[in-house]
Structures are given as structure tokens and as C-alpha cells.
Amino acid sequence: MLYKFKIMRNSVIVLISAFLLSCEDPTNIGFPSENGDQGQTFFTDTLSLNSSTYLMDTAITSNQAGALVGSFYDPLFGTVTSVSYLQPTLKEATNPATFTQVTSPFTMGATAVYDSLILRLINKDLVLYGDTLPNLTIQIHRLSQPLSSTKGYNYNEEQSYDATPLASMKITINDFTNATKDSLFYIRFKLPEALGKELAALANTESAKVREDFSKAFRGFRISALSGAKTLTAFNLGSVSGGDFSNLTIYYHNQGSTEVDGYQFEFTAGRYNKISTDRAATALASLTKTTTCLNSSKTDGKVYVQAGNGTAAKITFPGLAKLKNPQIGRAELVFSADRDAFSANIPRAPFITLVEINDNQTIKRVKGDYGYINYVMNATSGILSTYVDSTNQFKVDVTPYLQHIISQNRADNGIALVAAIPASNGLSGYAFNAGLNRIVLQNFKLNLYYTEK
Numbered sequence: 001m002l003y004k005f006k007i008m009r010n011s012v013i014v015l016i017s018a019f020l021l022s023c024e025d026p027t028n029i030g031f032p033s034e035n036g037d038q039g040q041t042f043f044t045d046t047l048s049l050n051s052s053t054y055l056m057d058t059a060i061t062s063n064q065a066g067a068l069v070g071s072f073y074d075p076l077f078g079t080v081t082s083v084s085y086l087q088p089t090l091k092e093a094t095n096p097a098t099f100t101q102v103t104s105p106f107t108m109g110a111t112a113v114y115d116s117l118i119l120r121l122i123n124k125d126l127v128l129y130g131d132t133l134p135n136l137t138i139q140i141h142r143l144s145q146p147l148s149s150t151k152g153y154n155y156n157e158e159q160s161y162d163a164t165p166l167a168s169m170k171i172t173i174n175d176f177t178n179a180t181k182d183s184l185f186y187i188r189f190k191l192p193e194a195l196g197k198e199l200a201a202l203a204n205t206e207s208a209k210v211r212e213d214f215s216k217a218f219r220g221f222r223i224s225a226l227s228g229a230k231t232l233t234a235f236n237l238g239s240v241s242g243g244d245f246s247n248l249t250i251y252y253h254n255q256g257s258t259e260v261d262g263y264q265f266e267f268t269a270g271r272y273n274k275i276s277t278d279r280a281a282t283a284l285a286s287l288t289k290t291t292t293c294l295n296s297s298k299t300d301g302k303v304y305v306q307a308g309n310g311t312a313a314k315i316t317f318p319g320l321a322k323l324k325n326p327q328i329g330r331a332e333l334v335f336s337a338d339r340d341a342f343s344a345n346i347p348r349a350p351f352i353t354l355v356e357i358n359d360n361q362t363i364k365r366v367k368g369d370y371g372y373i374n375y376v377m378n379a380t381s382g383i384l385s386t387y388v389d390s391t392n393q394f395k396v397d398v399t400p401y402l403q404h405i406i407s408q409n410r411a412d413n414g415i416a417l418v419a420a421i422p423a424s425n426g427l428s429g430y431a432f433n434a435g436l437n438r439i440v441l442q443n444f445k446l447n448l449y450y451t452e453k
Contacts, residue, residue, distance in 0.1 A: 040452045041329075047319035051444045052293035053284060053304045054314035054416060058363040058370070061308060062153040062272035064434040067121070067246065068308070069138060070225040070232035072130025076341055077306055077438055078279035080129070082232055085159050087147035087220035087270035088248040089211045091263075093241035103211055104241075106263050108203035108252060115251040115260065117196030119167070119221065120186040122246055123176050127234035129346060129436060133173050134231035139165045140189050141222040146215050147270025152368050155275045155310055155433065156290070161222045166191050176233075184244075199250055215269050234435065240266045275309045275436075284311075291361040296442075302338055305349055306438035307419035313441055314357065316414040317402065328406060329449040331399045336392050341440035349437040352394055353382035353420035353429035354401070357413040370431050373401050373415060384422055384429035387439075394441070402448075417441070 067084035074080060092101045119140060128134060144160040147153075167189040175187050199218060202208050207217040223235075238245040248265040279285050283299045293314055296303050303313040315333065320326070342348055354373035356364040364371025372382035385396035398415060405412055419437055420429035 041449075042452070043447070043449050045445055045447050047317065047322075047446050047448055049444050049446055050316045050318060050414075051296040051303050051441075052314045053287060053296070053299065054293045054312045054357075054414075055287050055290050056310035056312050056363050056416065056418070057154075057290040058365065059155040059308065059310040059418075059433050060152040060272075060370075060431070061155045061275065061433045062151065062270070064271070064273065065237055066127070066234040066273075066434050067223060067237055067267070067271070068232060068234050068273045068275065068436070069223050070129075070134075070136055071227075071229040072232045073230070074343075074346060074438075076282060076440065077304060077311065078277045078282045078284065080232065080275065080277050080309060080436060081229075082273050082275045082308070082436075083222060083224040084235070084273050085143065085147060085153075085220065085222055085271065086237075086246075086267045087143075087149070087215050088218065088265035088267060089149070089215050089269035090208070091240050091266045092211070092268070093239070103209070104263075106203050106208035106214070106265075108200060108263075109254055111255040112200075112203075112252045112261070113255055114193075114197055114200045115253060117191040117193075117199060118249050118251070119189040119191055120247050120249055121189070121223075121235040122184060122186050122244055123233055124184055124236045124244060125234070126176060126181065126184075127435070129232040131230040132345070134176075134233065135170070135172050136229040136231050136233075137168060137170045137226040138187075138189075139224055139226065140167045140191070141165050141224070142195070143219045143222055146217075146219050147272075149212060149215055149269040151270070153270075153272035155273070155308060157272070157274060159222065159274075166195065166221070186244075186246075196250060200252065211269060220270065232436070237267045237271060239268055240264045273308065273433075277309045277311070302341075302440050302442045303417075304438070304440055305352070305417060305419055306436060307349060308433045308436045311438070312355075312419075313417035314414045315398075315417065315444065316412050317446065318412070319446075320402070320406070320412065323450065324452045326406060326450045326452055328399060328402045329451065330447075331397070331402045331449070332447040333396050333398045333444065334447060335394050335441050335444045337387060337394070338440040338442050339392060347435060347437045348387075349419040349432070349439040350387040351420040351422060351429055351432070352385040352387075352396060352417050353431060354396065354398070355382060355416040355418055355431065356401070357416055359411060359413055361413070363416060372428075373398075374428060375400050379428075381423045381428035381430050382420070384420060384427060386422075398446075
């Protein structure tokens with residue numbers, strides 16, 4: 001319904017205007033302003049919107065805290081499969097006096113004798129998508145080229161790798177934890193001796209002193225599950241100096257000694273997850289090409305959002321064309337979640353942020369990051385919306401987007417609503433691709449305050 005009002009001090013006028021409620025076209029309703037010009041103030045919540053599920057060309061999955069490996073079936077979103085690419089690097093620790101990061105060089109003594117090279121993976125939070133009693137086979141392959149520590153890798157990027165696996169292991173829940181789940185285990189892959197000796201040869205060299213140089217000198221790994229897996233797991237990545245995280249450990253001893261020594265390389269440099277989704281037999285089956293959309297009219301009024309695999313909502317505002325030279329005061333997009341789509345086995349996405357879409361329907365990028373929508377130019381985070389369980393609602397401020405396209409007379413290419421994680425200020429958010437959190441959205445409405453000239 002369209003409500004019209006004019007802000008006045010005279011309470012009687014305000015009461016009179018309360019009776020002037022209408023569902024007419026907003027271009028035909030309004031009061032002249034006090035200074036005699038034709039400015040008019042309106043509120044409407046009936047402006048037409050278009051909502052779609054949108055397959056992004058860009059979803060950056062590099063530098064995340066988890067290596068996602070395996071496959072699982074989600075009846076709403078399809079079969080999701082993830083392969084993780086990991087580049088080992090020298091470990092770092094924070095200097096408590098200066099709060100700067102200090103790199104630990106990789107050194108071995110003159111009498112050191114190589115023993116073994118072990119890739120150690122840990123799932124500290126027991127994150128398991130799909131079958132929670134996993135029975136999957138994980139393979140380790142060597143990459144053909146090192147990963148970059150500065151590139152933002154996309155969710156659909158491939159890397160070439162050696163065809164012959166370095167190691168392979170069938171794992172079950174007993175490899176992750178004990179029966180009472182109060183102890184966690186590293187899953188250990190013993191790698192070939194030739195690879196271990198290649199790594200040992202880098203000890204004490206210039207490449208073993210600087211993280212970037214080491215990453216260029218020693219190629220990383222591709223970690224995948226054999227086809228047919230029904231579980232997708234998440235291995236923790238982080239600084240080995242700060243806790244238990246997946247790592248590459250070389251073991252050695254000194255001649256004449258039985259004491260074992262070693263060095264742990266961490267996976268905090270180049271790393272990303274390549275995530276693919278087979279949407280056959282779902283409502284999203286026709287959504288196969290990036291930058292394309294599936295209108296909500298074809299999915300029972302619902303749109304789908306999932307972290308990690310580029311699935312987002314897209315909103316456009318065709319109803320703006322009905323307004324006469326509007327000046328946007330405030331615009332709030334309100335929508336709800338489909339609670340029937342909540343799953344006990346798949347975390348929901350309770351935060352949403354806004355990203356701009358280009359004329360060619362690709363995601364806008366700014367200096368390698370997303371083109372976030374916020375109140376400042378070239379923002380490094382987007383306006384944040386948080387799900388409120390008690391009302392089953394999201395509310396998000398889209399004022400800067402509408403103000404921008406109207407003031408600049410630009411095309412309404414749409415807003416991408418993506419899964420997010422809050423920034424430290426709690427007011428803005430970053431696109432979240434470290435997991436596969438998902439949510440189904442519906443009932444979109446725009447609360448718009450504006451004036452016309």
C-alpha cells in the first residue's frame with residue numbers, strides 16, 4: 001500500500017494526511033512542499049521488484065580457514081563437490097613485543113638425516129556435510145606449478161597436477177576422533193621419500209628464509225576425494241604456531257642420535273577450494289552458466305544463496321521507472337527466509353551483504369576484491385544484513401545503490417545478495433566462502449522514502 005505524508009509541525013495536518021491512504025500509482029500522489037515548489041514526499045512499499053537466483057562468475061575461495069574436500073548431496077541445491085589446493089609455506093609467529101609477524105627459517109644441521117615427510121590434516125570442529133559417518137577415499141596429488149600467495153582464486157578455477165597420486169587413504173569417522181568424540185586425530189599421509197628429500201635439499205638455502213621464495217621453490221598439493229563420496233569434510237588451516245592446524249611436517253634425526261627432530265610447514269599462503277555443483281533434479285537445474293539468472297517466478301517465489309559455489313540472489317528495481325525524477329531519502333529491502341529449507345546438517349547463512357553487478361552481468365571487482373555496495377566509494381566491505389529469528393526477517397539498507405543509479409542516470413544492473421561474515425565493526429560484512437552455508441529467501445519488499453520534483 002502507498003502511504004503519503006508531508007513532515008509538518010501541525011499535528012492536525014498530520015492526522016488529516018493519515019486518511020489519505022491510497023494504492024494509486026505513486027507518480028500521481030503527493031503534497032507540495034512548504035516553500036512553494038513541487039517537491040513531494042512519499043513512502044511506498046509496493047514498488048515492483050525482480051528477484052532471481054544468480055550464478056556469480058566470481059566467488060573468491062582463496063585464503064580461507066578451511067580446506068573443503070569431498071562431495072555430498074543437498075536436495076535443494078544439488079550435489080556439491082570440492083577439491084582443495086594447498087601451498088605449504090614457512091611458519092610464522094607473532095612477536096609479543098612488537099606484534100609483528102616473524103618467519104621461522106627452515107634449517108637442518110650438517111649431520112641431519114632425513115626420516116619422513118607427512119601431510120597432516122585435522123578437522124577440529126568435526127565439520128561433515130552429508131553423511132556424518134564418512135567413508136571416503138582421499139588422494140593427494142602434486143601441483144604442476146606453485147600457487148600464488150597474493151592472487152584471489154575463484155571457486156571454479158582449475159590447476160594442473162601430476163596424474164600419479166602421492167598418497168591415498170580410505171578414512172572413516174574413527175580417523176577423525178575417538179568413540180566419545182573428546183579427542184581429535186590428525187589424518188596422516190606419508191609422502192614419497194623422493195619428495196621429502198627434495199624438500200630437505202631446500203633447508204638452509206635463501207628460499208628457506210622467506211615465505212614467498214619458499215612457495216615459489218616448492219610446489220603444493222591437490223587434495224580430493226574419489227568419485228562417489230557422500231561426505232564433504234573441512235580441514236582446518238592456520239598458523240601452526242597458534243594451535244593445531246593442518247600442516248606438512250618433515251622429520252629428521254642427527255647422525256648418531258635416536259632423537260627425532262622436525263619442522264612444520266603451514267598452509268597460510270596460497271590456498272583455495274575449487275567447488276562445483278551439479279543442480280540436476282533440483283529447482284535450479286537450468287542454472288548452469290555463470291552470470292545468468294533464474295527468476296523466482298520459476299522457483300515458487302524463492303531465491304537461493306549458498307557460500308562457496310557462487311550461488312547468490314539478484315534484485316533489480318524496475319518499479320523505479322514509474323517515479324518522476326525521484327530523490328531517494330531511504331530505501332530498505334526486507335525479505336524472509338524459507339524456514340522449511342533449514343537443515344540440521346548444513347549450516348544456514350545468517351548474514352547477507354551487497355555486491356554490485358556490472359553491465360555485462362559479471363560481479364564488479366575493485367583491486368582484486370568485490371565491488372561492495374556501501375556509503376563510501378571503493379568500499380572494502382558491504383552493507384550487512386543479519387537474520388532475525390524471532391521475526392524471520394532480513395532488512396538491508398539499499399539506499400546508496402538506488403541513489404547512485406538515479407543520480408548518475410545509470411542502468412539498474414542489479415544487486416547481488418551474497419552470504420557474508422560480519423566485519424569487526426559489526427556494521428558491514430565481507431563475502432563468506434569458507435564454508436557451504438546456505439539459505440533460501442522469499443517475500444522481497446522495498447520500503448522506499450523519496451521525494452519528487
